[in-house]
Amino acid sequence: MDRRSDEFLLGESSRQEAYDDLESPSTFRTKPMASAKGSKQSLRTIVVVLVAISLLSFGVILLKPLDYLDVEEAPVSRYSATFDSQSYIQGPPTQRFRDNLRNDTKYITSWISAGWTNDVMTYGNLIYLALITERIPIIAKFIPSHVDHSVPPFAFGDVFDVPRLSHAVRTPIIEWHEVKDSESEVLDDLGCWSLWESVQNSESHPRGSSSLDGLKLDVSWTRTPDWVKLTPPGVTDSHASFWSLATLGFPETRSDNLELTNYPSPQHQVSLPPDDQLLCFDYLYYVGAQNAFEWESDYSPAWRFVGQHMHWNASLERLANEYARRAMSVPENEPTPPYISIHMRHGDFRRYCNGVPLDQCFASLPVIARRVAEVQEELRTQKGTEVTQVIMTSDERDPEWWSGVRAMGWTWIDYASEQTEEIYGKWYPVFIDAIIQSNGAGFVGTDGSTMTTLARRRVQSWHGGPTRVVKWGSPNADDH
Incomplete structure (x- = not known):
């Protein structure tokens, strides 16, 4: 069986600990006592209260039915203030995406084209790559590649709890519609890395995505160096290495590889080097740290540090x-x-x-x-x-x-x-x-x-x- 096949979900009829709350626990505060005796009495009172609360809480847990879907108990609002995405861009969506990027901030993005489940994994890989390059990920909407091409794209934040995810991974996560006006007709020029050409031999062009059309992006691609491939050259596999790709997000390695094959953008026919402020790759589904298809393995860094924190909206x-x-x-x-x-x-x-x-x-x-x-x-x-x-x-x-x-x-x-x-x-x-x-x-x-x-x-x-x-x-x- 070829595990490289994309997930097909048209018309379905169908240990690690759970999420850790990173907020500090509340503390009891008492007024100073007038005497040592009073202090001891107060201490005993506090201990009794704490024990009572603990026993009551334990009793509630024992008596409560096992309900895995009680989302009311984890309100999203308490995560919203941790990383306000609006603090990491200039303001409301703009006609040109670059007008909304902060000069003191670096970002990273990529696009999808493999069916919804694989696209979720692709975005998990993107966010993990953002963590190790210390950049802010910008996530595009899901495209209906395995639903119905006439269906509109669906926002990442309407599927996943973005504030909670940002809180868990300790970095802001921004969506493309927050950066660029979804109704904008401005065609933006952008230079990006073409990873797809370097990891497989069947296609000699960057991996396409209808997301680029929706975002009105005219991309000039530069082929990544062959050493980004995770497996040896003779091995038939399409995976790249997380850390090899990460090096292209830093000045020295980036500048050493700007002379590689470059393609003018399809619309404006401009040749641009890979952007430094907005690091971008054509396709990040086939990426691993040690082996191919790592989401199937318990050590998978993309799953451990990102995927398991992608809770539902x-x-x-x-x-x-x-x-x-x-x-x-x-x-x-x-x-x-x-x-x-x-x-x-x-x-x-x-x-x-x-x-x-x-x-x-x-x-x-x-x-x-x-x-x-x-x-x-x-x-x-x-x-x-x-x-x-x-x-x-x-x-x-x-x-x-x-x-x-x-x-x-x-x-x-x-x-x-x-x-x-x-x-x-x-x-x-x-x-x-x-x-x-x-x-x-x-x-x-x-x-x-x-x-x-x-x-x-x-x-x-x-x-x-x-x-x-x-x-x-x-x-x-x-x-x-």
Whole structure:
């Protein structure tokens, strides 16, 4: 199976500790006592109060239902003041992006073109590269490369909690629509590095992105040096090294490589060196620190220092919670019960079956159920939690397969009957599936799928939940 394939999510029907609050704890302050006896009495009083509060809090935790989707308890507003993005640009969006950049600040940006899940990982890589180059990342909107090309782009901050992310990574994160007016017709010139040409041999041009058209950017590309490649020249792989790319963001290495191949911009036909104030690369999905596809590994720096802090926008998460509750037939006044989430990707994976009949290529529902049972047992033995609810997400279209899912006693989101696309838009089934997957008490996914990779990482990091990945591609592939 070629793990380089981009995630396909059209029309889905479907330990590290959790986020650490970096704010300082509150402290008790008392007035000076008139005597030592009074001080001791006051100290005893404080101790009693603290113990009472601790016991009360512990009791509340024990009595509270296990609700993984209670976003009301983590208000976004308390993070907003940490890094106000407006403090790192000149002001409101301008017609030309450069008019809104501060002269005393350096930035970094890149663009996407690989399907939504991979685009999320690309932006995680961009933000990590921003951290190690000490620059401020500017994030463009998500483009509908795997939804419907007629659908408008979707803002990063409408999917993820940007103030919370900025707070966690301790750096501001800015979105392109905050820098340049989305309605601007001004075509801006910009010099950027073409990374794509240096890491693969099938295309001799920079990686394109419709984001550039939307942002009205006319880019003059300079090819990166070949030594940015992560793997040796003879290895067929498209990954670059984080730190090799980072060196191009500093004066000495940048100046030493300005004589490399340069392409005039397509519209204005101007040749520009890679910009120093706004460091930019064509494509950052294939980047790693040590190995290819590192988001699948527990040591992944992009995941550890950025990805696990990319929590959902509270409004979007609340909506997904409503869908999950309806799917599980939870009465209005009852808490959301813990559930096991499943992601079974079939869709475009059919092309990797290589002639094997689909019913033998993809894992059967009983095989998936065996993995679900393993997760249930781990939750039972390690957490003392009995989880019976199971929510399936999949791009499978066969009604008979879905009847089998129902026979298992599992549920799913029926986006057609919910009229989700009509009410909210075509982006939302993909978002809701991803959120439901991430908020499972445990998770079962599909080997080789990047959507599974992110869901698995989120369940492990955010909820300390057990996960399993189902193998497929041949009969009995998941035997173990």
